[in-house]
Amino acid sequence: MKIKRQKHAKKNLNFYKHNFRFREPYQVLLDGTFCQSALKNQIQIKEQLPxxxxxEVQLCTTHCVIxxxxxxxxxLYGAKLIAQRFQARSCAHFQSPVSGSACLLSMVADDNSHHYFxxxxDQELANKVKKRAGVPLMFIIQNTIVLDKPSPKSVAHVQALQANQLLPEHQKHNIEHLKDEQGVSQVTERGGRKRKRVGGPNPLSCMKKKQKNEPKPTTPAPERKKKKRKRKNKPSVNPTA
Structure with missing residues (x-):
């Protein structure tokens, strides 16, 4: 089960790496609900997330969450102690704090330029995050940490770039790889699909088949002329001799 879970995490993580340029160290923004659930399920976030x-992972939160x-x-005293161990990233609400969910949403605004997880x-916060492209979502289910699959918004964003031929160079390799797995024909560098050339008939198939055991024509042998044998005359015998 652990191997299967990591296989899905690797697949989902590669989507964000190839299409949205996520790189190590991965920056994970945690809210109070996640810290409370980790405490309840005895999950060591700092050890298990990497x-x-x-x-490499950088665990962080905001002053509004604390x-x-x-x-x-x-x-939620225990959850507060866990959150205080992480880096507190500066937000726009330092003087007038807002709710933790509103603060985290503001941190991933502008196309999530800082590449936060x-x-x-919080289900309501999760639904709002899924409406933004390029924001990986993590949660705890059945005592384990799970990286959610890319949202339909993120997938549609990548497909729109491809359709409008605005796909950056770093995304082309990943899209071609996904097409190969799905059995779709590859796209050429000019943007057109490869066409199969219509070839003529096989010249070998047009040749007449040789008939087997066909008797060879025989030519009559020239007649030999019979030589006439000359008969020699016997010498006559003289009776008077």
Missing amino acids: KYLMG KELESLGKE IATQ
């Missing part, structure tokens, strides 16, 4: 993503956890009282258990 192993799951198979690369302020929200502090305002919720003792029930969003880790949350």
Whole structure:
């Protein structure tokens, strides 16, 4: 099960790497709900996330998330302690904090130029994240961390670039690879599809077949002329001798 889970994570991660230029160290923004769920399920985020993503990871949050956890009282005290261990990225709400979900959404605005992952258990926040292209979503399910598959918005974004021939060079290799897996013909550099040339008939098939065991024509041998044998005359015998 662990191997299968990492295989799916690698496939989904490669989508963002090839199409949206995600690189290590991966920056993961966590909210209070994710920290609380990790505490409840005894998940060591700092140890398990790098192993799951198979690369270097930077765990971070925002001041708004920490302020929200502090305002919720003792029930989320443990989640607040976990969040405080991570880097607090500066946001636009330092003087007037907003809710954690609103703050994280603002961090992935402008096409997610900083390449953040969003880790949350808030379903409402997750639905809003899926409406933005190029934002990987992570959550905890059945005591394990899961990287969600690319959202329809992200897939449609890549397909639109391809259709309008605006696909950057770094994405062409990934698209061609996906086409090969699906059995679709490759696209040439000029943008057209390869056409099969119509060839003529096989010249060998046009040749007449040789008839087997065909008797060879025989020519009559020339008649030999019989030589006439000359008869020699016997000498006459003289009776008087």
